[in-house]
Amino acid sequence: MSATDIVPGGSRLWVWRRGGGWESGRGRAAGFSLLEMVVAMAILGLALGALYQAASGATRNVRSDERYAYGVELARTLLANHAVLPPGGVSSNGETAGGFNWQVATRPIDLGRSALAAASLHDIEVAVRWQDGLRRREVVLNSVVEGAPQP
Numbered sequence: 001m002s003a004t005d006i007v008p009g010g011s012r013l014w015v016w017r018r019g020g021g022w023e024s025g026r027g028r029a030a031g032f033s034l035l036e037m038v039v040a041m042a043i044l045g046l047a048l049g050a051l052y053q054a055a056s057g058a059t060r061n062v063r064s065d066e067r068y069a070y071g072v073e074l075a076r077t078l079l080a081n082h083a084v085l086p087p088g089g090v091s092s093n094g095e096t097a098g099g100f101n102w103q104v105a106t107r108p109i110d111l112g113r114s115a116l117a118a119a120s121l122h123d124i125e126v127a128v129r130w131q132d133g134l135r136r137r138e139v140v141l142n143s144v145v146e147g148a149p150q151p
Contacts, residue, residue, distance in 0.1 A: 064132055071100060071139045075128045078104055085122050085147045100130045109144065120147030 032040075074096065082090055082104055089106040096102070106122040126141045 060133075067130060067132055068137065068139075070098070071128045071130055071137065074100055074102060075126045075139045075141045078102060078126045078128075079124065079141050079143060082106070082124060082126075083145055085124070085145055087120065087147060089122055089147070090124075098130075100128055102129075103127045106145070108147065121145070122147050 085106055089108060091105050093101070093103040104124065104126050106124045109121045109123055111121065122145055124143050124145050127138060128140075129136065129138045131137070
């Protein structure tokens, strides 16, 4: 017999050695042991868990960034809509369908004895607030706008 001949012997496989005699074929079995497979599956599970966390965090950040961009754009739009104010100024607020609360408040600027005394300038503040998960977010824009001339 040669070293490649395998003879079944009950529940074990036996191999004939070149020097003569039989030896168990389990000494150098090819493949992975159960322990190696369990360790590999544990490592795979940890890697997939980390990948899932990274992907869900990125999704959360995108949603948060979209809401922030909407809040900033809403504040800019409100500021542009109030570029020229009535003589008494403006104080208004409201809420959008998406849960964004906004507020516009103005107050006249005292120009005193300056060369601009005939002009009517107002300090304007536009605030937009919204809930983002458990956090309360806010965007506040301040500017100076022209008031309509008083009659």
